[in-house]
Amino acid sequence: MKTVWLCILLALPAEMSLAVENSELDALKKQVLQMQQQLQQLQEKIQQLEAQKTVAPPATPAPATAWSPSQPITVARAGNAYMNMSFDALVNAGGSSKADVTKLQLGDHDPSQRGFSLRNAEIALDGAVDPYLKGFANIVLKLDNNNETEIELEEAYGQTTSLPLNLQLKAGQFFAAFGRQNQQHPHAWAFVDQPLIMNRVLGGDGLRNLGAQLSWLAPTPWYTEAMLGVFNGQGGTTFSFRDAANTYGRTALSRGLRGPGDLLFVPRLASSFDIGDTQTLVLGASAAFGPNDSGADTRTQIYGVDSYWKWKSPEAHGGFPFVSWQTEAMLRRYDAGADPTVPLPAETLEDWGFYSQVLWGFHLGWVLGLRGEFVSGSNGANDVADALLRGDRLRLSPNLTWYPTEFSKLRLQYNYDHGQAFGDAYSVWLQLEFLLGAHAAHKF
Amino acid sequence: MKIRTIILFALLMPALAHAKLNVVATTPELAAIARDIGGNRIEVVSLAKPTEDTHFVDPKPSFVVKLARADALIEGGAELEIGWLPPLLENARNSRLATDAPGRIAIAPGVQLLEVPTALDRSKGDVHAMGNPHFMTDPLNAKIAAQRIADGLAKLDAAGAETYRSNLAKFNTRIDAKMIEWHKTLAPFLGKRIVAYHNTWPDFGARFGLKIDLFLEPKPGIPPTPASLAEVIAKMKAEHLRVVIVEPYQNRKTADAVAIATGAVVVPVAQYPGGVKGTEGGYVELIDYLVNAIAKGLAQ
Numbered sequence: 001m002k003t004v005w006l007c008i009l010l011a012l013p014a015e016m017s018l019a020v021e022n023s024e025l026d027a028l029k030k031q032v033l034q035m036q037q038q039l040q041q042l043q044e045k046i047q048q049l050e051a052q053k054t055v056a057p058p059a060t061p062a063p064a065t066a067w068s069p070s071q072p073i074t075v076a077r078a079g080n081a082y083m084n085m086s087f088d089a090l091v092n093a094g095g096s097s098k099a100d101v102t103k104l105q106l107g108d109h110d111p112s113q114r115g116f117s118l119r120n121a122e123i124a125l126d127g128a129v130d131p132y133l134k135g136f137a138n139i140v141l142k143l144d145n146n147n148e149t150e151i152e153l154e155e156a157y158g159q160t161t162s163l164p165l166n167l168q169l170k171a172g173q174f175f176a177a178f179g180r181q182n183q184q185h186p187h188a189w190a191f192v193d194q195p196l197i198m199n200r201v202l203g204g205d206g207l208r209n210l211g212a213q214l215s216w217l218a219p220t221p222w223y224t225e226a227m228l229g230v231f232n233g234q235g236g237t238t239f240s241f242r243d244a245a246n247t248y249g250r251t252a253l254s255r256g257l258r259g260p261g262d263l264l265f266v267p268r269l270a271s272s273f274d275i276g277d278t279q280t281l282v283l284g285a286s287a288a289f290g291p292n293d294s295g296a297d298t299r300t301q302i303y304g305v306d307s308y309w310k311w312k313s314p315e316a317h318g319g320f321p322f323v324s325w326q327t328e329a330m331l332r333r334y335d336a337g338a339d340p341t342v343p344l345p346a347e348t349l350e351d352w353g354f355y356s357q358v359l360w361g362f363h364l365g366w367v368l369g370l371r372g373e374f375v376s377g378s379n380g381a382n383d384v385a386d387a388l389l390r391g392d393r394l395r396l397s398p399n400l401t402w403y404p405t406e407f408s409k410l411r412l413q414y415n416y417d418h419g420q421a422f423g424d425a426y427s428v429w430l431q432l433e434f435l436l437g438a439h440a441a442h443k444f
Numbered sequence: 445m446k447i448r449t450i451i452l453f454a455l456l457m458p459a460l461a462h463a464k465l466n467v468v469a470t471t472p473e474l475a476a477i478a479r480d481i482g483g484n485r486i487e488v489v490s491l492a493k494p495t496e497d498t499h500f501v502d503p504k505p506s507f508v509v510k511l512a513r514a515d516a517l518i519e520g521g522a523e524l525e526i527g528w529l530p531p532l533l534e535n536a537r538n539s540r541l542a543t544d545a546p547g548r549i550a551i552a553p554g555v556q557l558l559e560v561p562t563a564l565d566r567s568k569g570d571v572h573a574m575g576n577p578h579f580m581t582d583p584l585n586a587k588i589a590a591q592r593i594a595d596g597l598a599k600l601d602a603a604g605a606e607t608y609r610s611n612l613a614k615f616n617t618r619i620d621a622k623m624i625e626w627h628k629t630l631a632p633f634l635g636k637r638i639v640a641y642h643n644t645w646p647d648f649g650a651r652f653g654l655k656i657d658l659f660l661e662p663k664p665g666i667p668p669t670p671a672s673l674a675e676v677i678a679k680m681k682a683e684h685l686r687v688v689i690v691e692p693y694q695n696r697k698t699a700d701a702v703a704i705a706t707g708a709v710v711v712p713v714a715q716y717p718g719g720v721k722g723t724e725g726g727y728v729e730l731i732d733y734l735v736n737a738i739a740k741g742l743a744q
Contacts, residue, residue, distance in 0.1 A: 167537070272506060273506075280504050310502070313496075314493055314496060315693040316496045317497045318499070318500050364695075406527070407566060440530065440531070441526065441528055443531045
């Protein structure tokens with residue numbers, strides 16, 4: 001365009017000079033000279049600016065905005081798609097000195113048999129619904145020991161983004177904010193299996209249910225968050241509450257919701273402190289209150305405390321090296337109803353226990369872990385039949401994890417297990433994880 | 445009633461007098477530039493430390509508190525922070541920092557990013573979908589950042605708009621003057637090839653006419669192996685490459701071993717003010733250090 005104008009301007013005086021008189025010619029000449037000077041100045045300015053902008057011309061072409069067939073997964077491209085979409089699989093291989101692995105590994109996503117098992121392949125979706133809501137869904141596929149596929153809608157919930165007063169509300173099906181590990185998906189766990197105390201009081205599926213949760217970020221100088229979850233409290237994912245399949249020998253009443261008092265309430269308070277620039281401590285206290293299915297008016301209370309400490313080098317590369325220490329202790333009081341038909345008396349079953357795990361990320365991509373656990377409880381009238389769910393048990397698990405990248409891992413774990421019900425047991429598990437697509441980042 | 449008003453006013457006075465804008469920057473160089481632009485009208489903190497790998501910052505709960513109280517968030521915005529900023533923002537529940545809110549100041553949308561992949565394929569290592577996120581190593585991109593920060597702050601604090609504008613002008617003048625000096629220092633080494641640990645430096649290289657395109661990492665984010673290092677060493681020997689640059693968090697031992705095998709020198713560098721000693725002053729001091737340290741290395 002510029003060149004066109006330049007040509008016209010330069011061509012004009014040549015033609016006109018034939019026709020016009022000298023005085024006009026001089027004036028015109030002067031004008032043209034001025035214009036030429038201005039043009040030259042402008043060109044110099046442009047050259048200057050261009051030189052500043054790109055000393056070396058960009059080697060790569062400008063970002064393509066249009067879709068092209070060479071962008072196969074554009075749909076999950078972060079920042080350029082409506083949602084993150086990912087698929088994550090945990091494949092286990094290994095064996096145990098006990099033939100029936102399901103008697104040892106009570107977590108629903110734990111290795112379930114000698115040889116290979118796949119108990120967690122999750123499709124995770126998340127993104128902004130609109131300016132007010134974020135949406136999350138976690139669909140888990142599992143293979144049972146007959147290689148049949150089981151499916152569960154592990155989580156599906158909406159969460160507000162802009163409530164006033166530091167409030168946040170979420171509603172749907174989701175993991176209750178009880179302790180630390182219960183809120184994490186299995187691929188974020190530091191060991192291949194669920195801790196024993198979680199097996200016993202929260203259940204193999206973890207404590208998750210349909211409900212709503214209000215959370216409040218306190219205006220304290222350090223991080224403090226208070227949460228209150230309200231759930232139906234019904235079914236297998238609320239193991240200690242209205243779960244008809246878990247009544248410690250009593251005939252299950254399978255009662256529906258009679259009123260707000262029959263809901264499951266899960267309050268939690270968590271605080272965090274930085275110790276200098278490299279250490280962080282998170283402390284939490286949780287509880288869960290609700291009715292259970294073993295009697296007409298029987299209730300369960302669970303209390304938990306948790307702590308997490310982490311040191312990370314100020315020169316961390318890829319997140320390494322680090323040392324972390326996580327501990328959770330839980331106590332459950334389960335009021336079991338009287339059932340004259342069995343017969344079993346009314347009694348309060350007390351279960352308690354803890355796990356404590358230390359992780360040492362000693363080299364980029366390499367983590368050594370050690371977990372110690374102990375569970376115990378009061379004696380119950382039906383303990384012989386409930387041997388797997390009650391009685392003392394101790395487990396010690398060293399493991400070594402290698403993360404080739406943040407999208408895959410290979411984990412080798414050894415379990416020394418000692419339980420009243422089965423004596424000694426030894427297991428070795430190897431776990432492979434791979435993650436495809438864009439997965440939402442995890443919380444601390 | 446009157447007394448109450450007076451007391452209320454007295455209580456609010458100090459708050460009003462110190463009503464500085466609360467600004468959080470994801471990385472230290474953005475914080476440093478924000479300080480230059482905002483002066484004493486703003487209070488700035490950086491979430492990432494200058495010495496750490498900013499791809500992998502822990503989303504500490506204390507950062508949630510900082511973000512919950514922030515009036516503005518300055519982020520690179522080209523997926524550098526994707527592994528840790530989203531969960532922090534989600535929990536901070538601060539509508540002032542919502543995407544497209546005036547308080548959300550992202551730099552990348554104003555920058556022509558280099559190395560934008562045409563296809564997303566993780567077998568090529570940690571590839572960033574939007575392009576290389578280390579664009580702030582180019583001082584002219586820092587000018588763009590300063591401009592965006594000044595515009596953003598002016599939107600939030602109209603009374604300070606004049607201050608931000610004049611501070612921006614000062615910053616630009618300083619960079620422009622320095623650019624001539626930096627170009628002059630590196631002019632003798634135009635077109636020279638430099639070895640880096642990670643592909644952090646394409647913008648710096650393009651700006652100053654250096655080829656920083658040979659890496660100790662075989663692919664972005666993949667740790668070097670003996671075989672991949674042998675390949676790099678062979679290339680370095682064949683081309684007589686003399687300088688290996690390494691950032692504070694990268695494996696210095698690996699870089700040293702390569703340097704010993706090839707007779708090269710290791711030059712410690714950083715993307716962030718304070719990452720190496722003597723760069724604490726700010727962005728200009730950082731580039732000053734980088735230019736001079738690399739020139740010194742190349743001169744050897």
